[in-house]
Amino acid sequence: MRISTLAYSIRQGLKNIRRNKLFSIASIGTIAACVFLLGIFYAIVTNFTHIVDNAEEQITITVFFTNGNTEEYKAEHEAIGEQILANPDVADIKYTSSQEAWDEYKGVYFGEREELAEGFGDDNPLANSASYTVYLKDIDKQSEVVSFLKGLDGIRDVNYSESTAETLSDFGKLAGYISVGIIIILLAVGIFLISNTIMIGISVRKEEIGIMKLIGATDYFVRSPFVVEGVLIGLVGATIPLVLLYFIYEKIIGYVMSQFSTLQSFIDFLPTNQIFKIMIPIGLLIGAGIGFIGSKISIRKHLRV
Amino acid sequence: MILLEDVNKTYSQGAPALNGISLKIEKGEFVFIVGNSGSGKSTLIKLLLKELEPTKGRICVNNRDLGKMKRREVPRFRREIGIVFQDFRLLKDRNVYDNIAFAQKVIEKPNRSIKKRVPQVLTQVGLSEKYKSFPKELSGGEQQRVALARALVNGPSILLADEPTGNLDPKNSWEIMKLLEEVNKRGTTVVVVTHNREIVDAMQKRVITMNKGVIVSDEEKGGHYYADKYVSL
Structure with missing residues:
Protein backbone atom coordinates (compact mmCIF):
# COMPACT_ATOMS: atom_id res chain seq x y z
CA MET A 1 0.00 0.00 0.00
CA ARG A 2 1.24 3.45 -0.88
CA ILE A 3 1.77 5.86 1.99
CA SER A 4 -0.62 8.33 0.33
CA THR A 5 -3.29 5.58 0.16
CA LEU A 6 -2.74 4.72 3.80
CA ALA A 7 -3.04 8.41 4.70
CA TYR A 8 -6.18 8.65 2.59
CA SER A 9 -7.72 5.62 4.34
CA ILE A 10 -6.94 6.98 7.79
CA ARG A 11 -8.28 10.44 6.89
CA GLN A 12 -11.47 8.99 5.45
CA GLY A 13 -11.84 6.60 8.38
CA LEU A 14 -11.60 9.50 10.84
CA LYS A 15 -14.02 11.50 8.72
CA ASN A 16 -16.52 8.63 8.83
CA ILE A 17 -16.23 8.48 12.61
CA ARG A 18 -16.86 12.24 12.86
CA ARG A 19 -19.77 12.07 10.43
CA ASN A 20 -21.53 9.31 12.37
CA LYS A 21 -20.49 10.70 15.73
CA LEU A 22 -23.43 9.35 17.65
CA PHE A 23 -23.15 5.83 16.28
CA SER A 24 -19.40 5.84 16.66
CA ILE A 25 -19.78 6.74 20.33
CA ALA A 26 -22.44 4.05 20.69
CA SER A 27 -20.10 1.48 19.11
CA ILE A 28 -17.18 2.56 21.27
CA GLY A 29 -19.48 2.20 24.26
CA THR A 30 -20.59 -1.27 23.24
CA ILE A 31 -17.10 -2.52 22.58
CA ALA A 32 -15.99 -0.94 25.85
CA ALA A 33 -18.76 -2.83 27.63
CA CYS A 34 -17.78 -6.09 25.89
CA VAL A 35 -14.10 -5.73 26.70
CA PHE A 36 -14.92 -4.62 30.25
CA LEU A 37 -16.99 -7.74 30.85
CA LEU A 38 -14.39 -9.91 29.16
CA GLY A 39 -11.72 -8.29 31.32
CA ILE A 40 -13.59 -8.89 34.56
CA PHE A 41 -14.26 -12.38 33.45
CA TYR A 42 -10.65 -12.96 32.49
CA ALA A 43 -9.44 -11.67 35.85
CA ILE A 44 -11.85 -13.95 37.70
CA VAL A 45 -11.07 -17.02 35.61
CA THR A 46 -7.29 -16.60 35.71
CA ASN A 47 -7.36 -16.06 39.45
CA PHE A 48 -9.64 -19.02 39.90
CA THR A 49 -7.42 -21.20 37.72
CA HIS A 50 -4.42 -19.98 39.64
CA ILE A 51 -6.05 -20.94 42.95
CA VAL A 52 -7.15 -24.32 41.56
CA ASP A 53 -3.64 -24.92 40.20
CA ASN A 54 -2.19 -24.18 43.60
CA ALA A 55 -4.68 -26.54 45.18
CA GLU A 56 -3.89 -29.20 42.60
CA GLU A 57 -0.25 -29.05 43.45
CA GLN A 58 -1.17 -30.06 46.98
CA ILE A 59 -2.87 -33.18 45.69
CA THR A 60 -0.46 -36.06 45.72
CA ILE A 61 -0.56 -39.83 45.88
CA THR A 62 1.39 -41.68 48.54
CA VAL A 63 2.77 -45.09 47.78
CA PHE A 64 3.85 -47.56 50.49
CA PHE A 65 6.02 -50.60 49.84
CA THR A 66 5.40 -54.23 50.73
CA ASN A 67 8.93 -54.22 52.07
CA GLY A 68 9.02 -50.74 53.53
CA ASN A 69 12.28 -50.70 55.38
CA THR A 70 14.68 -48.28 53.79
CA GLU A 71 17.78 -49.79 55.31
CA GLU A 72 17.07 -53.25 53.96
CA TYR A 73 15.28 -52.54 50.71
CA LYS A 74 16.71 -49.24 49.43
CA ALA A 75 17.69 -50.73 46.06
CA GLU A 76 14.22 -52.21 45.54
CA HIS A 77 12.64 -48.86 46.38
CA GLU A 78 14.85 -47.09 43.87
CA ALA A 79 13.87 -49.57 41.17
CA ILE A 80 10.17 -48.95 41.89
CA GLY A 81 10.85 -45.21 41.85
CA GLU A 82 12.28 -45.48 38.34
CA GLN A 83 9.21 -47.37 37.17
CA ILE A 84 6.89 -44.70 38.62
CA LEU A 85 8.86 -41.86 37.02
CA ALA A 86 8.64 -43.62 33.67
CA ASN A 87 4.85 -43.06 33.71
CA PRO A 88 4.12 -40.06 31.42
CA ASP A 89 1.45 -38.67 33.74
CA VAL A 90 3.79 -38.42 36.70
CA ALA A 91 5.43 -35.03 37.17
CA ASP A 92 7.78 -35.89 40.01
CA ILE A 93 8.28 -38.20 43.01
CA LYS A 94 9.72 -37.63 46.43
CA TYR A 95 11.19 -40.42 48.54
CA THR A 96 10.55 -40.46 52.27
CA SER A 97 12.78 -42.96 54.06
CA SER A 98 11.64 -44.84 57.17
CA GLN A 99 13.70 -42.51 59.34
CA GLU A 100 12.34 -39.39 57.70
CA ALA A 101 8.80 -40.70 58.15
CA TRP A 102 9.43 -41.20 61.84
CA ASP A 103 11.09 -37.80 62.23
CA GLU A 104 8.18 -36.14 60.52
CA TYR A 105 5.69 -38.04 62.67
CA LYS A 106 7.52 -37.05 65.80
CA GLY A 107 7.54 -33.44 64.68
CA VAL A 108 3.82 -33.42 64.03
CA TYR A 109 2.57 -35.43 67.05
CA PHE A 110 5.03 -34.73 69.83
CA GLY A 111 5.97 -31.24 68.74
CA GLU A 112 8.21 -29.57 71.22
CA ARG A 113 7.68 -32.26 73.79
CA GLU A 114 10.30 -34.52 72.27
CA GLU A 115 10.80 -36.33 75.56
CA LEU A 116 7.56 -38.19 74.88
CA ALA A 117 9.25 -39.91 71.98
CA GLU A 118 12.25 -40.86 74.02
CA GLY A 119 10.49 -44.00 75.18
CA PHE A 120 10.96 -45.42 71.73
CA GLY A 121 14.71 -45.08 72.07
CA ASP A 122 16.39 -46.06 68.83
CA ASP A 123 13.43 -48.12 67.71
CA ASN A 124 11.64 -46.81 64.70
CA PRO A 125 7.96 -47.79 64.91
CA LEU A 126 7.65 -46.69 61.29
CA ALA A 127 10.57 -48.80 60.14
CA ASN A 128 8.39 -50.37 57.51
CA SER A 129 6.88 -47.10 56.32
CA ALA A 130 9.18 -45.64 53.69
CA SER A 131 7.10 -44.10 50.90
CA TYR A 132 7.04 -42.18 47.66
CA THR A 133 4.99 -39.03 47.26
CA VAL A 134 3.85 -38.91 43.65
CA TYR A 135 3.09 -35.54 41.99
CA LEU A 136 0.81 -35.57 38.93
CA LYS A 137 1.03 -33.50 35.79
CA ASP A 138 -2.75 -33.39 35.53
CA ILE A 139 -5.12 -34.34 38.31
CA ASP A 140 -7.62 -35.63 35.76
CA LYS A 141 -5.28 -38.59 35.37
CA GLN A 142 -5.32 -39.49 39.06
CA SER A 143 -7.37 -42.67 38.78
CA GLU A 144 -5.24 -43.99 35.90
CA VAL A 145 -2.06 -43.35 37.83
CA VAL A 146 -3.51 -44.93 40.98
CA SER A 147 -4.37 -48.15 39.16
CA PHE A 148 -0.95 -48.11 37.50
CA LEU A 149 0.68 -47.79 40.93
CA LYS A 150 -1.47 -50.52 42.42
CA GLY A 151 -0.41 -52.82 39.61
CA LEU A 152 3.29 -52.45 40.35
CA ASP A 153 5.14 -55.24 42.18
CA GLY A 154 6.26 -54.50 45.71
CA ILE A 155 3.49 -51.99 46.47
CA ARG A 156 1.51 -52.49 49.68
CA ASP A 157 -0.81 -49.52 49.67
CA VAL A 158 -1.69 -46.44 47.62
CA ASN A 159 -3.19 -43.44 49.43
CA TYR A 160 -5.05 -40.74 47.52
CA SER A 161 -8.01 -38.42 47.82
CA GLU A 162 -10.43 -39.07 45.03
CA SER A 163 -13.13 -36.54 45.81
CA THR A 164 -10.85 -33.50 46.12
CA ALA A 165 -9.19 -34.23 42.82
CA GLU A 166 -12.51 -34.75 41.08
CA THR A 167 -14.06 -31.59 42.50
CA LEU A 168 -11.10 -29.48 41.49
CA SER A 169 -10.95 -30.97 38.06
CA ASP A 170 -14.71 -30.45 37.57
CA PHE A 171 -14.40 -26.84 38.72
CA GLY A 172 -11.63 -26.26 36.24
CA LYS A 173 -13.67 -27.72 33.39
CA LEU A 174 -16.79 -25.75 34.32
CA ALA A 175 -14.85 -22.51 34.43
CA GLY A 176 -13.44 -23.34 30.99
CA TYR A 177 -16.87 -24.01 29.45
CA ILE A 178 -18.47 -20.92 30.95
CA SER A 179 -15.62 -18.70 29.79
CA VAL A 180 -15.76 -19.99 26.21
CA GLY A 181 -19.56 -19.48 26.16
CA ILE A 182 -19.47 -15.94 27.52
CA ILE A 183 -16.57 -14.93 25.27
CA ILE A 184 -18.40 -16.16 22.17
CA ILE A 185 -21.60 -14.28 23.11
CA LEU A 186 -19.75 -11.04 23.86
CA LEU A 187 -17.74 -11.22 20.65
CA ALA A 188 -20.85 -11.85 18.57
CA VAL A 189 -22.67 -8.90 20.17
CA GLY A 190 -19.66 -6.65 19.57
CA ILE A 191 -19.30 -7.66 15.93
CA PHE A 192 -23.04 -7.21 15.31
CA LEU A 193 -23.10 -3.72 16.78
CA ILE A 194 -20.00 -2.45 15.08
CA SER A 195 -21.11 -3.80 11.72
CA ASN A 196 -24.35 -1.83 12.13
CA THR A 197 -22.43 1.36 12.77
CA ILE A 198 -20.25 0.82 9.74
CA MET A 199 -23.32 -0.02 7.68
CA ILE A 200 -24.68 3.46 8.39
CA GLY A 201 -21.41 4.99 7.23
CA ILE A 202 -21.64 2.90 4.09
CA SER A 203 -25.21 3.87 3.26
CA VAL A 204 -24.16 7.52 3.51
CA ARG A 205 -21.34 6.85 1.08
CA LYS A 206 -23.07 4.32 -1.15
CA GLU A 207 -23.00 6.60 -4.18
CA GLU A 208 -19.35 7.35 -3.63
CA ILE A 209 -18.54 3.65 -3.40
CA GLY A 210 -20.45 3.05 -6.65
CA ILE A 211 -18.46 5.78 -8.44
CA MET A 212 -15.20 4.49 -6.99
CA LYS A 213 -15.90 1.01 -8.29
CA LEU A 214 -16.82 2.27 -11.76
CA ILE A 215 -13.65 4.28 -12.13
CA GLY A 216 -11.51 1.31 -11.23
CA ALA A 217 -10.98 1.28 -7.46
CA THR A 218 -9.97 -2.10 -6.07
CA ASP A 219 -12.14 -3.65 -3.36
CA TYR A 220 -9.23 -3.22 -1.05
CA PHE A 221 -9.05 0.54 -1.69
CA VAL A 222 -12.81 0.97 -1.15
CA ARG A 223 -12.72 -1.14 1.99
CA SER A 224 -9.67 0.39 3.69
CA PRO A 225 -11.32 3.54 5.17
CA PHE A 226 -14.13 1.44 6.66
CA VAL A 227 -11.69 -1.07 8.08
CA VAL A 228 -9.66 1.79 9.57
CA GLU A 229 -12.89 3.16 11.05
CA GLY A 230 -13.80 -0.20 12.57
CA VAL A 231 -10.34 -0.89 13.95
CA LEU A 232 -10.04 2.62 15.45
CA ILE A 233 -13.45 2.34 17.11
CA GLY A 234 -12.41 -1.10 18.38
CA LEU A 235 -9.09 0.10 19.77
CA VAL A 236 -10.59 3.13 21.53
CA GLY A 237 -13.43 0.96 22.78
CA ALA A 238 -10.92 -1.53 24.24
CA THR A 239 -8.52 1.00 25.76
CA ILE A 240 -11.10 2.68 28.01
CA PRO A 241 -12.16 -0.45 29.93
CA LEU A 242 -8.57 -1.75 30.13
CA VAL A 243 -7.46 1.43 31.90
CA LEU A 244 -10.49 1.30 34.19
CA LEU A 245 -9.97 -2.37 34.97
CA TYR A 246 -6.31 -1.81 35.79
CA PHE A 247 -7.15 0.58 38.58
CA ILE A 248 -10.22 -1.28 39.76
CA TYR A 249 -8.32 -4.58 39.98
CA GLU A 250 -5.50 -3.05 41.95
CA LYS A 251 -7.93 -1.40 44.37
CA ILE A 252 -10.03 -4.55 44.86
CA ILE A 253 -7.11 -6.88 45.46
CA GLY A 254 -5.57 -4.38 47.87
CA TYR A 255 -8.87 -3.99 49.70
CA VAL A 256 -9.63 -7.71 49.95
CA MET A 257 -6.14 -8.53 51.16
CA SER A 258 -6.08 -5.81 53.80
CA GLN A 259 -9.63 -6.36 55.06
CA PHE A 260 -9.63 -10.14 55.08
CA SER A 261 -6.06 -10.96 55.98
CA THR A 262 -7.04 -14.50 56.95
CA LEU A 263 -7.70 -15.21 53.29
CA GLN A 264 -4.03 -14.79 52.53
CA SER A 265 -3.20 -18.20 53.99
CA PHE A 266 -5.18 -20.11 51.37
CA ILE A 267 -5.98 -17.68 48.55
CA ASP A 268 -3.25 -16.15 46.50
CA PHE A 269 -4.43 -13.51 43.97
CA LEU A 270 -2.36 -12.88 40.88
CA PRO A 271 -0.56 -9.52 40.97
CA THR A 272 -2.00 -6.71 38.79
CA ASN A 273 0.96 -6.59 36.43
CA GLN A 274 0.88 -10.30 35.79
CA ILE A 275 -2.82 -10.19 34.88
CA PHE A 276 -2.53 -7.10 32.68
CA LYS A 277 0.62 -8.25 30.90
CA ILE A 278 -1.72 -10.63 29.08
CA MET A 279 -5.04 -8.80 29.38
CA ILE A 280 -3.89 -5.59 27.65
CA PRO A 281 -2.70 -7.17 24.40
CA ILE A 282 -5.67 -9.57 24.38
CA GLY A 283 -8.14 -6.72 25.03
CA LEU A 284 -6.66 -4.52 22.31
CA LEU A 285 -6.55 -7.42 19.91
CA ILE A 286 -10.17 -8.28 20.63
CA GLY A 287 -11.25 -4.64 20.17
CA ALA A 288 -9.36 -4.28 16.90
CA GLY A 289 -10.53 -7.74 15.80
CA ILE A 290 -14.20 -6.97 16.47
CA GLY A 291 -13.81 -3.71 14.49
CA PHE A 292 -12.00 -5.43 11.65
CA ILE A 293 -14.46 -8.30 11.25
CA GLY A 294 -17.51 -6.05 11.79
CA SER A 295 -16.44 -3.62 9.07
CA LYS A 296 -15.54 -6.40 6.64
CA ILE A 297 -18.92 -8.07 7.10
CA SER A 298 -20.86 -4.87 6.50
CA ILE A 299 -19.00 -3.72 3.41
CA ARG A 300 -18.82 -7.05 1.64
CA LYS A 301 -22.14 -6.88 -0.19
CA HIS A 302 -21.57 -3.28 -1.31
CA LEU A 303 -18.48 -4.25 -3.23
CA ARG A 304 -20.36 -6.33 -5.75
CA VAL A 305 -20.59 -3.60 -8.41
CA MET B 1 -11.66 -1.85 -29.72
CA ILE B 81 -12.47 3.25 -19.66
CA GLY B 82 -13.77 6.73 -18.85
CA ILE B 83 -17.45 7.05 -17.98
CA VAL B 84 -19.78 10.07 -17.97
CA PHE B 85 -23.37 9.88 -16.68
CA GLN B 86 -26.46 11.96 -17.34
CA ASP B 87 -26.66 12.97 -13.66
CA PHE B 88 -22.90 13.78 -13.41
CA ARG B 89 -22.43 11.76 -10.21
CA LEU B 90 -19.99 14.15 -8.61
CA LEU B 91 -19.11 13.92 -4.92
CA LYS B 92 -21.07 16.77 -3.40
CA ASP B 93 -18.86 17.27 -0.38
CA ARG B 94 -15.70 17.80 -2.46
CA ASN B 95 -14.66 20.69 -4.66
CA VAL B 96 -13.89 20.46 -8.38
CA TYR B 97 -10.21 19.75 -7.85
CA ASP B 98 -10.85 16.99 -5.31
CA ASN B 99 -13.52 15.38 -7.45
CA ILE B 100 -11.03 14.96 -10.26
CA ALA B 101 -8.08 14.14 -8.01
CA PHE B 102 -10.26 11.45 -6.43
CA ALA B 103 -10.21 9.45 -9.68
CA GLN B 104 -6.42 9.44 -9.54
CA LYS B 105 -6.29 8.62 -5.84
CA VAL B 106 -8.56 5.66 -6.44
CA ILE B 107 -5.98 4.16 -8.78
CA GLU B 108 -3.25 5.01 -6.27
CA LYS B 109 -1.38 7.62 -8.30
CA PRO B 110 1.26 9.43 -6.25
CA ASN B 111 0.31 12.94 -5.04
CA ARG B 112 3.09 14.48 -7.09
CA SER B 113 1.62 13.31 -10.38
CA ILE B 114 -1.96 14.16 -9.27
CA LYS B 115 -0.92 17.78 -8.68
CA LYS B 116 0.48 17.93 -12.18
CA ARG B 117 -2.27 16.07 -14.00
CA VAL B 118 -5.46 17.61 -12.53
CA PRO B 119 -4.74 21.21 -13.68
CA GLN B 120 -3.98 19.88 -17.18
CA VAL B 121 -7.34 18.21 -17.53
CA LEU B 122 -9.15 21.17 -15.94
CA THR B 123 -7.67 23.40 -18.61
CA GLN B 124 -8.75 20.91 -21.25
CA VAL B 125 -12.41 21.20 -20.17
CA GLY B 126 -12.13 24.96 -19.57
CA LEU B 127 -12.65 24.97 -15.83
CA SER B 128 -9.24 25.91 -14.48
CA GLU B 129 -10.69 29.03 -12.85
CA LYS B 130 -13.28 27.09 -10.85
CA TYR B 131 -11.15 24.38 -9.28
CA LYS B 132 -12.16 25.46 -5.77
CA SER B 133 -15.93 25.50 -6.41
CA PHE B 134 -18.25 22.85 -5.06
CA PRO B 135 -20.68 21.04 -7.39
CA LYS B 136 -23.73 22.91 -6.10
CA GLU B 137 -22.07 26.22 -7.06
CA LEU B 138 -21.73 25.12 -10.70
CA SER B 139 -24.20 25.10 -13.60
CA GLY B 140 -25.27 21.78 -15.10
CA GLY B 141 -22.92 22.26 -18.04
CA GLU B 142 -20.01 22.97 -15.71
CA GLN B 143 -20.81 19.96 -13.57
CA GLN B 144 -20.81 17.77 -16.65
CA ARG B 145 -17.44 19.20 -17.64
CA VAL B 146 -16.09 18.26 -14.22
CA ALA B 147 -17.48 14.76 -14.73
CA LEU B 148 -15.81 14.66 -18.14
CA ALA B 149 -12.52 15.84 -16.64
CA ARG B 150 -12.80 13.07 -14.05
CA ALA B 151 -13.38 10.53 -16.83
CA LEU B 152 -10.38 11.80 -18.77
CA VAL B 153 -7.87 12.32 -15.99
CA ASN B 154 -6.61 8.73 -16.08
CA GLY B 155 -6.12 8.86 -19.86
CA PRO B 156 -8.68 6.20 -20.87
CA SER B 157 -8.56 4.54 -24.27
Missing part, protein backbone atom coordinates in the same frame (compact mmCIF):
# COMPACT_ATOMS: atom_id res chain seq x y z
CA ILE B 2 -15.10 -3.08 -28.70
CA LEU B 3 -16.53 -6.35 -30.00
CA LEU B 4 -19.87 -7.95 -29.19
CA GLU B 5 -20.82 -11.34 -30.61
CA ASP B 6 -24.43 -12.48 -30.40
CA VAL B 7 -24.92 -10.96 -26.94
CA ASN B 8 -28.12 -11.61 -25.02
CA LYS B 9 -29.09 -10.15 -21.68
CA THR B 10 -32.26 -11.20 -19.90
CA TYR B 11 -33.12 -9.88 -16.44
CA SER B 12 -34.81 -12.21 -14.01
CA GLN B 13 -38.23 -11.30 -15.40
CA GLY B 14 -39.61 -9.96 -18.62
CA ALA B 15 -38.44 -9.79 -22.20
CA PRO B 16 -34.72 -9.79 -23.02
CA ALA B 17 -33.07 -6.38 -22.63
CA LEU B 18 -30.61 -7.29 -25.37
CA ASN B 19 -31.31 -9.90 -28.00
CA GLY B 20 -28.53 -11.19 -30.23
CA ILE B 21 -26.44 -8.02 -30.44
CA SER B 22 -23.33 -8.20 -32.63
CA LEU B 23 -21.26 -5.07 -32.96
CA LYS B 24 -17.73 -3.91 -33.67
CA ILE B 25 -16.35 -0.49 -32.78
CA GLU B 26 -12.79 0.18 -33.93
CA LYS B 27 -10.14 2.02 -31.98
CA GLY B 28 -10.49 5.80 -32.37
CA GLU B 29 -14.10 5.76 -33.60
CA PHE B 30 -16.84 8.18 -32.51
CA VAL B 31 -20.18 6.37 -32.25
CA PHE B 32 -23.67 7.45 -31.26
CA ILE B 33 -26.05 4.86 -29.90
CA VAL B 34 -29.67 6.00 -30.18
CA GLY B 35 -33.00 4.43 -29.36
CA ASN B 36 -35.95 5.09 -27.13
CA SER B 37 -36.25 4.16 -23.46
CA GLY B 38 -36.08 0.43 -22.89
CA SER B 39 -34.22 -0.19 -26.15
CA GLY B 40 -31.26 -1.66 -24.24
CA LYS B 41 -28.75 1.22 -24.53
CA SER B 42 -28.02 1.44 -20.82
CA THR B 43 -27.78 -2.33 -20.49
CA LEU B 44 -25.19 -2.23 -23.27
CA ILE B 45 -23.10 0.35 -21.39
CA LYS B 46 -23.32 -1.70 -18.19
CA LEU B 47 -22.16 -4.81 -20.04
CA LEU B 48 -19.19 -2.92 -21.50
CA LEU B 49 -18.15 -1.87 -17.98
CA LYS B 50 -18.65 -5.43 -16.71
CA GLU B 51 -21.22 -4.09 -14.27
CA LEU B 52 -23.50 -6.80 -15.64
CA GLU B 53 -22.80 -10.21 -17.15
CA PRO B 54 -24.41 -11.19 -20.46
CA THR B 55 -26.80 -14.14 -20.39
CA LYS B 56 -25.24 -15.36 -23.64
CA GLY B 57 -22.58 -14.26 -26.11
CA ARG B 58 -19.08 -12.83 -26.00
CA ILE B 59 -17.90 -9.30 -25.24
CA CYS B 60 -14.34 -8.13 -25.88
CA VAL B 61 -13.07 -4.70 -24.88
CA ASN B 62 -9.48 -3.64 -25.62
CA ASN B 63 -8.76 -7.21 -26.76
CA ARG B 64 -9.88 -8.67 -23.44
CA ASP B 65 -12.69 -11.21 -23.21
CA LEU B 66 -14.88 -9.92 -20.37
CA GLY B 67 -16.40 -13.35 -19.83
CA LYS B 68 -13.01 -14.78 -18.95
CA MET B 69 -11.95 -11.85 -16.80
CA LYS B 70 -11.52 -12.61 -13.08
CA ARG B 71 -13.25 -10.40 -10.53
CA ARG B 72 -9.97 -9.05 -9.21
CA GLU B 73 -8.94 -7.99 -12.72
CA VAL B 74 -12.05 -5.79 -13.18
CA PRO B 75 -10.73 -2.62 -11.44
CA ARG B 76 -7.63 -2.50 -13.65
CA PHE B 77 -9.78 -3.05 -16.74
CA ARG B 78 -12.14 -0.20 -15.77
CA ARG B 79 -9.22 2.19 -15.49
CA GLU B 80 -8.89 2.00 -19.28
CA ILE B 158 -12.38 4.39 -24.40
CA LEU B 159 -14.86 7.00 -23.19
CA LEU B 160 -18.47 5.91 -22.57
CA ALA B 161 -21.00 8.70 -22.18
CA ASP B 162 -24.51 7.71 -21.06
CA GLU B 163 -26.88 10.56 -22.03
CA PRO B 164 -24.24 13.20 -21.27
CA THR B 165 -26.48 16.05 -22.47
CA GLY B 166 -29.71 14.73 -21.00
CA ASN B 167 -29.83 17.37 -18.28
CA LEU B 168 -28.30 20.25 -20.25
CA ASP B 169 -29.59 23.14 -22.35
CA PRO B 170 -28.64 23.25 -26.06
CA LYS B 171 -25.68 25.61 -25.57
CA ASN B 172 -24.10 23.49 -22.85
CA SER B 173 -24.92 20.31 -24.76
CA TRP B 174 -22.94 21.59 -27.73
CA GLU B 175 -20.00 22.49 -25.53
CA ILE B 176 -19.90 19.00 -24.09
CA MET B 177 -20.15 17.46 -27.56
CA LYS B 178 -17.30 19.62 -28.84
CA LEU B 179 -15.18 18.48 -25.91
CA LEU B 180 -16.04 14.85 -26.69
CA GLU B 181 -15.08 15.39 -30.31
CA GLU B 182 -11.79 16.90 -29.23
CA VAL B 183 -11.10 13.95 -26.95
CA ASN B 184 -11.86 11.66 -29.90
CA LYS B 185 -9.42 13.55 -32.12
CA ARG B 186 -6.68 12.83 -29.59
CA GLY B 187 -7.25 9.12 -30.21
CA THR B 188 -9.79 8.05 -27.58
CA THR B 189 -12.67 5.87 -28.76
CA VAL B 190 -15.91 7.68 -27.82
CA VAL B 191 -19.29 5.98 -27.47
CA VAL B 192 -22.21 8.34 -26.76
CA VAL B 193 -25.68 7.13 -25.85
CA THR B 194 -28.08 9.98 -26.54
CA HIS B 195 -31.58 11.20 -27.34
CA ASN B 196 -30.37 14.50 -28.74
CA ARG B 197 -31.69 14.57 -32.30
CA GLU B 198 -30.13 17.89 -33.26
CA ILE B 199 -26.64 16.91 -32.21
CA VAL B 200 -26.73 13.49 -33.84
CA ASP B 201 -27.95 15.00 -37.10
CA ALA B 202 -25.37 17.75 -37.08
CA MET B 203 -22.27 15.77 -36.15
CA GLN B 204 -22.50 13.19 -38.93
CA LYS B 205 -20.84 10.33 -37.04
CA ARG B 206 -21.57 6.64 -37.01
CA VAL B 207 -25.06 6.03 -35.60
CA ILE B 208 -26.22 2.71 -34.16
CA THR B 209 -29.95 2.56 -33.60
CA MET B 210 -31.45 0.13 -31.10
CA ASN B 211 -35.03 -0.91 -30.55
CA LYS B 212 -36.34 -3.49 -28.09
CA GLY B 213 -32.93 -5.01 -27.51
CA VAL B 214 -31.82 -5.37 -31.14
CA ILE B 215 -29.75 -3.21 -33.47
CA VAL B 216 -32.10 -1.99 -36.21
CA SER B 217 -29.60 0.14 -38.11
CA ASP B 218 -25.89 0.90 -38.12
CA GLU B 219 -24.86 3.74 -40.44
CA GLU B 220 -21.53 5.41 -41.09
CA LYS B 221 -21.83 9.21 -41.02
CA GLY B 222 -25.50 8.86 -40.23
CA GLY B 223 -28.05 11.21 -38.82
CA HIS B 224 -30.94 10.79 -36.50
CA TYR B 225 -33.21 10.25 -39.50
CA TYR B 226 -32.01 6.65 -39.62
CA ALA B 227 -33.44 6.16 -36.21
CA ASP B 228 -36.66 7.85 -37.23
CA LYS B 229 -37.28 5.13 -39.78
CA TYR B 230 -37.50 2.54 -37.03
CA VAL B 231 -38.18 4.22 -33.77
CA SER B 232 -40.37 7.06 -32.66
CA LEU B 233 -38.37 9.08 -30.17
